[in-house]
Amino acid sequence: MFKLKKFVxxxxxxxxxKGIKILPFKTALAIGKLFKLTLLVxxxxxxxxxxxxxxxxxxxxxxxxxxxxxxxxxxxxFIMITHFKKIEKKKEKQICFIYHNNIIAxxxxxxxxxxxxKSFGHYYFLKGYFFWNILTSxxxxxxxxxxxxxxxxxxxxxxxxxKTPAILKIPxxxxxxxxxxxxxxxxxxxxxxxxIHNRDSSYLTYQQKKGYxxxxxxxxxxxxxxxxxxxxxxADYFTKKGFYVLRTGVTSNEKLITKNPKIxxxxxxxxxxxFGEIFLFSNCEFYFGSTAGxxxxxxxxxxxxxxxxxxGFADLFLMPWKYPGIFKKxxxxxxxxxxxxxxxxxxxxxxxxxxxLLDKKGIEVVNNTPDEILDLAIExxxxxxxxxxxxxxxxxxxxxxxxxxSLKNYKYYKNPIGKKFLGELNI
Numbered sequence: 321m322f323k324l325k326k327f328v329x330x331x332x333x334x335x336x337x338k339g340i341k342i343l344p345f346k347t348a349l350a351i352g353k354l355f356k357l358t359l360l361v362x363x364x365x366x367x368x369x370x371x372x373x374x375x376x377x378x379x380x381x382x383x384x385x386x387x388x389x390x391x392x393x394x395x396x397x398f399i400m401i402t403h404f405k406k407i408e409k410k411k412e413k414q415i416c417f418i419y420h421n422n423i424i425a426x427x428x429x430x431x432x433x434x435x436x437x438k439s440f441g442h443y444y445f446l447k448g449y450f451f452w453n454i455l456t457s458x459x460x461x462x463x464x465x466x467x468x469x470x471x472x473x474x475x476x477x478x479x480x481x482x483k484t485p486a487i488l489k490i491p492x493x494x495x496x497x498x499x500x501x502x503x504x505x506x507x508x509x510x511x512x513x514x515x516i517h518n519r520d521s522s523y524l525t526y527q528q529k530k531g532y533x534x535x536x537x538x539x540x541x542x543x544x545x546x547x548x549x550x551x552x553x554x555a556d557y558f559t560k561k562g563f564y565v566l567r568t569g570v571t572s573n574e575k576l577i578t579k580n581p582k583i584x585x586x587x588x589x590x591x592x593x594x595f596g597e598i599f600l601f602s603n604c605e606f607y608f609g610s611t612a613g614x615x616x617x618x619x620x621x622x623x624x625x626x627x628x629x630x631x632g633f634a635d636l637f638l639m640p641w642k643y644p645g646i647f648k649k650x651x652x653x654x655x656x657x658x659x660x661x662x663x664x665x666x667x668x669x670x671x672x673x674x675x676x677l678l679d680k681k682g683i684e685v686v687n688n689t690p691d692e693i694l695d696l697a698i699e700x701x702x703x704x705x706x707x708x709x710x711x712x713x714x715x716x717x718x719x720x721x722x723x724x725x726s727l728k729n730y731k732y733y734k735n736p737i738g739k740k741f742l743g744e745l746n747i
Contacts, residue, residue, distance in 0.1 A: 356454065363458035370459050370467070379415035381456045381468035386430055387423035387532065390473065390613030392620065395433050396487060397477035403440050419446040419453070423532045428594040429617070432488050478639030486622045490602055498599035504591050505566070505584050513564040515601055515618070516555060517609035518548045519629075520573045543648075543675045543685045546610070546629045548576050550690045554608065554697035555583045561701050566600055568614060606643075608700055611635065626700040629688050634670040637722060637732045643703065644736040646688050646696050653682045660746040661721045670722065688741075696738040711736060717747050 373379075384398065385391035406413045418437075424430050437443040446452050456468035490498065499509070507513060521542055527533040548567065555565040559582040567576050569587040576585035586592055586600065601607065601617040606624035609615065611631070618625040624643050630636045633647035650659045650669055664670050672678060678685060711734075719734045737745075 359454045360458045360461055363455055364462055366455055367459050367462050370455075371463065374467075377415060378412060379417060381417045381419070381452065383453070383468060383470045384418055384420045385472060386420045387425060388613050389425040389429070390616050391425070392429060392433070393478065393481075393616055394471055394473040396484075396620070397474070397480060398471045399437060399440075399487065400480060400484075403437075403442075413440075413442045416443045417446055417452075418443060419449050422449055423527075425613075426594045426597060428598050429620075432490075432598070436487060475638050481619045481622070482640050482642070486620065488602070488620055490599060494595065494599065497595065498603065501591060501596050501599065505586065505589065506581065507564050507566075507584070511564050512562065512605050513566055513600070513603075514558050515566055515568045515604045515607045515609070516551055517568050517607075517612060517614050518546055518551060518572075519610040519612035520545045520547075522571045522573045523569070523612075526571045540675045541673070543678070544610075544612070544629070544631050544673065546687045548572065548574050550687065550693055551609065551628075552576075552578060552583075553690045553694045556580055557694060557697050558608075558701070559583060563605065566604075568597055568600060568609075570597075570614075606700065606704060608697060611645075624700075624704065626696060626703075628693050628696060631685065632669070632671045632673050633664075634722060634732075636737075637719075637735050640733040641735045644696065644699060644738045646692060646738045646741040648688065649686045650678075651684045651686050653684050658686070658746060659683070661718060662747065665721050665724050692738070692741055695740040699738055699740075712739060712742060714742055714745075714747065718742065718745070721747060 382398070382402075385394055402414060402416055420430075434445055438445075459465070459467050502509070502511070521538065524533060524538045524541070528535055555578070558565050559580055563582070565583045566586045567584065567588075572587050575588050576583065586596070597614070598617060601614075601623065602621040604618070604623060606626065607615055607618035608626045608628070610629055611627050615625050615627060625641075626643050627636060627645035630645055630647035636645050636647060650664055651657065652659060659667075659669070667681070669678075669681075669683065675685070715734065715737060718737065719732070723732050
């Protein structure tokens with residue numbers, strides 16, 4: 321009842337603030353809410369059956385996230401907690417009924433996880449997201465007993481990705497399929513390649529057109545974007561070192577224009593697919609690019625990842641990671657000077673990612689330059705060859721300042737930063 325009152329008052333406040341123009345949208349929202357409440361009442365007839373069944377079998381419902389590629393970071397921790405930890409503690413394995421949203425960021429990755437989980441024998445995937453969501457909600461409403469868990473992506477689980485081996489593996493028959501893909505892309509057999517990516521607004525626009533996201537203005541988020549052209553000097557350098565370079569992603573605003581035959585704009589090719597994206601990441605030498613969700617595919621397969629244009633920059637230090645990265649800088653519009661790390665932390669700008677709020681503060685976000693990105697590319701190849709990197713003393717100074725702005729319940733990790741970038745950074 322309290323949630324219903326809160327919902328009603330929020331709609332009234334929104335209409336008062338934004339005017340009558342949003343009334344049709346709010347009316348549709350209210351009708352949808354009323355319809356859901358009606359179903360919660362009608363589904364009471366299922367409650368006794370579930371209640372009695374739970375007396376016999378140990379089962380629980382789980383909702384997993386699939387609508388963004390980064391959200392798959394929750395799947396491995398889920399498997400660790402509900403399977404491997406049970407074995408380790410010699411506890412009875414729980415029957416896990418799993419359902420997920422109809423929006424699937426990558427169908428092939430989803431199937432890889434599902435097939436792995438099904439092999440353990442106590443995971444069962446349910447079709448019909450809306451039905452199971454209403455059913456479990458109705459049970460909890462009438463019995464006050466928890467029967468489902470929304471297992472969401474949590475930063476606190478990220479350390480496992482550097483402490484445990486990958487649990488996913490591309491099946492052999494799909495490896496053959498991947499080899500055909502490489503041949504079609506003009507990548508010779510036994511070649512080494514690097515996956516690159518730049519974030520832009522195209523993915524959110526693409527999701528809106530498919531009806532997966534509301535028609536709202538996401539421009540406040542665009543400060544995380546940068547042009548693929550900024551990556552070209554780094555990509556050229558990689559090819560000189562013997563690598564092919566494949567630009568990944570679902571969609572993009574810009575095409576990658578280059579005469580270098582070893583740089584391939586895979587995202588805009590006719591061969592782009594969910595399978596291809598996962599195959600390329602799982603077999604690459606390393607990833608080099610944005611902090612958008614797709615870099616986490618490299619993490620799933622325990623591949624090195626060198627991140628550029630991180631923003632808010634503190635996110636680069638919220639999980640342990642041994643590969644250096646660089647981040648966007650902030651500049652005062654008033655005096656046209658870059659803010660020091662100390663100033664950013666003091667004004668709580670190290671986590672702020674809303675362009676509108678930064679504009680109000682008179683702050684401009686400055687992308688990494690092509691030269692800064694190239695410098696990190698040179699360090700990435702050096703790291704790739706030696707598999708280690710020295711931590712300069714200045715990193716201690718940087719980390720001490722960043723730690724002062726640590727968010728509650730989050731641990732900061734002293735991850736490396738690009739050496740040349742750090743050397744020129746104003747602490």
